[in-house]
Amino acid sequence: QQQVKQSPQSLIVQKGGISIINCAYENTAFDYFPWYQQFPGKGPALLIAIRPDVSEKKEGRFTISFNKSAKQFSLHIMDSQPGDSATYFCAAKGGTSGSRLTFGEGTQLTVNP
Amino acid sequence: KAGVTQTPRYLIKTRGQQVTLSCSPISGHRSVSWYQQTPGQGLQFLFEYFSETQRNKGNFPGRFSGRQFSNSRSEMNVSTLELGDSALYLCASSPGTGGRGYGYTFGSGTRLTVV
Numbered sequence: 001q002q003q004v005k006q007s008p009q010s011l012i013v014q015k016g017g018i019s020i021i022n023c024a025y026e027n028t029a030f031d032y033f034p035w036y037q038q039f040p041g042k043g044p045a046l047l048i049a050i051r052p053d054v055s056e057k058k059e060g061r062f063t064i065s066f067n068k069s070a071k072q073f074s075l076h077i078m079d080s081q082p083g084d085s086a087t088y089f090c091a092a093k094g095g096t097s098g099s100r101l102t103f104g105e106g107t108q109l110t111v112n113p
Numbered sequence: 114k115a116g117v118t119q120t121p122r123y124l125i126k127t128r129g130q131q132v133t134l135s136c137s138p139i140s141g142h143r144s145v146s147w148y149q150q151t152p153g154q155g156l157q158f159l160f161e162y163f164s165e166t167q168r169n170k171g172n173f174p175g176r177f178s179g180r181q182f183s184n185s186r187s188e189m190n191v192s193t194l195e196l197g198d199s200a201l202y203l204c205a206s207s208p209g210t211g212g213r214g215y216g217y218t219f220g221s222g223t224r225l226t227v228v
Contacts (some may be wrong), residue, residue, distance in 0.1 A: 034217075045219065046217065077227070099161050100146070100158040106155060
């Protein structure tokens, strides 16, 4: 019930392309869905977040699409750049899990120049 | 504004020893959460403290404990270290607890290696 499933495990995209990472959750009580970006040697950094009453949120080149009925959400990175190469984690919070973040397994994104 | 500070950055300990990790949250933040990150298990929640009280606890053995001081700084302790405790331990701070949309800011972590 508390799991968040993330795919793909790794992704290689050409510079300028679109990177898409998908997540699915089970717990319908989750009410906050953030995405984190992590570079080697650093902690995760909040990239963008969405609440279930919104179907899409865009911040610069990053967009979250949220499908409440399917219990899925995705991160789209437009015009991907080599500097976007990092590990991306989706997460969810809420319900009986309280304030804890339940993370997906992570996606290693490589953007080739 | 200073970020979340974790000390030490790296630590090597022997199996059976104990270790204490420290976390200083962003000024004004009263909630501190701890996570363990490993290649096999990913990011897993350890516990959360708010106003010196443990508010939430993950599924870890009692060897893992923590506390929070009146200035919101937090420490976590692992006793009787096992090889499987080798991980990156991350601290995250937040202004509040439990509310929707509170952003969590992570530190760079403490890399613990148990030999």
